[in-house]
Amino acid sequence: MMRSKGSLRRFGVFSLAGILLLSSNPVIPDHVSAEPDASSKLIINEVYGGGGKESKDGSVKAPYKNDFIELYNSTNEDVALDEFTLTYTNSKGDTVQTFQFTDGQVIKANDYFLLRGEATLGDEGDKGFGDVFAADAYYDTPNAGIGMSDEKGNVELKKNETVIDALSYGEPDTIKGEGSPITGITFDTSVRRINFTDTNNNSADFEVVTPSPTMSGYTEGDVELIELTKIADIKTQAKLIGQHVTVEGQVSAANVKASADGSMLYTYIQDDSGALNAIGLDAKKGQRVQLTGMVQEVNGEISLLIEQVIVLDESEADVPVASVSSNEALALEGYQVSVTGDVTAKTENTLTLNNELSVYFDSTVGLTANIEEGQSVTVTGVMAPNQQGQLNLVVSSMDDLAVNEEEKIPNTVELEKIAGYSTGLM
Incomplete structure (x- = not known):
């Protein structure tokens, strides 16, 4: 400083x-x-x-x-x-x-x-x-x-x-x-x-x-x-790899596991320019922090290895959630997003929306047994990479999954009955 x-x-x-x-x-x-x-x-x-x-x-x-x-x-x-x-x-x-x-x-x-x-x-x-x-x-x-x-x-x-x-x-x-x-x-x-x-x-x-x-x-x-550094600069400027920087922002996700076969836990901080995985950060979602650490690149992923933490606000404030399409979500690592789409495939702990976005449910959160292919759902969570480096939407609570009820359209017979009741003929 x-x-x-x-x-x-x-x-x-x-x-x-x-x-x-x-x-x-x-x-x-x-x-x-x-x-x-x-x-x-x-x-x-x-x-x-x-x-x-x-x-x-x-x-x-x-x-x-x-x-x-x-x-x-x-x-x-x-x-x-x-x-x-x-x-x-x-x-x-x-x-x-x-x-x-x-x-x-x-x-x-x-x-x-x-x-x-x-x-x-x-x-x-x-x-x-x-x-x-x-x-x-x-x-x-x-x-x-x-x-x-x-x-x-x-x-x-x-x-x-x-x-x-x-x-x-x-x-x-x-x-x-x-x-x-x-x-x-x-x-x-x-x-x-x-x-x-x-x-x-x-x-x-x-x-x-x-x-x-x-x-x-x-x-x-x-x-x-x-001297603060923007997260967007950290993720786009190769000259910062290996350098020590200071950032400020809000914790958008804490200790997130992004795939069943992965051991990596992700904790993200976001500012007004982007989001970044903060390795070694012990903080709660919603808190605001100032972090100093070294920028590193491992297997193509940019992260910050934490050396010093100052908690600016200990309260666990709401984290902004971006309502985006399944395709747009794939560019928002570290952000909380809300996506609505059709379930086109499923396993015991994953859903695929619109044939392009994988949604991961840790076994400690809940399973997808009650969800059927073809249903429309709205899912909220953080975007984080799985073991293969592909971004998933990671759900932290089953409360963040909602099945969208389709409006039922009455058939012709039902419409005739309704008309009859309204005119007193039935």
Whole structure:
């Protein structure tokens, strides 16, 4: 991984307890606890919502691909974050998105905690420009995603139902922040606190700056960059064989056996460009992961031999399923697909659809005894190669097989009876 260093800011951090100790016999006011709750002192330090964008004329591009929210703990105590949430509310106030911290996540004393957000892709003006950076936590996932506006919005840090800190930026119609909003932000800038100042007035406490996503253990301006490789490039560029790469994506299938005579188990990860067999990956279907490993080719199959795994989202989110023809499925290794077709051949644990696509049922999943040739079925599963290297549609549950009932057309006699009943002649 690469590290990009920017200019450093000098600052001082003072605590009320430290000031009181200047007296040999300190007197603690009634309204100040001798042991203040450090969790109430956490602050939202920097917010960036323009990840991945470019200007309409293409002359200005976002410095980073992802949005981010940076917290800071200005106390001398570590704070567990398991009771905390981050909430983003859009300008109109009709969209509220929440990130829930998990057990084990801690913000250290006098340190940062960086959350990497959504990478804006595909839409006009959202082309995925900018560098990718490492973070302490990730909220760019289907289950925990927060899509922030680069122009105006609100971010709140809460402990249970209590708002610990809040920021409004731009000129949102709905204001959740403290005092007046900080204005002047653009898609290539962020808003950051001025030396951790917190006077409960966003316009006075924040300034518009060049984004600087700082994670725990780093100094302001020291950004840990990640060079990601697209899965499509791994599978098509021979020069990457034997090279070490890093990819990010969702686990589309885990420990799949693709044929009765095969011993290979396949675990696939997919990004927005393709899917890849990740050898040695111990993860569950639906989880989002960042993988580092060596690209290898064995018997013509490209795979990634895993060396390092970072779980971006432990939740087992739904994996997108592509509804395709039996012929189209043959080009989608590693993808979850749904195919409807006629059963043209069968064995104890396989079906053939439309004379071209083999569907494999492991004996631990179920057998095909109740399926007849000529029936129309819809099957959902992952595309993976059998022992001979041919792609099968592998079914992980008999619930993923449905027999399509053909609509019965009444014969002439039945139609006459129906007509008779309707006219009262029978």
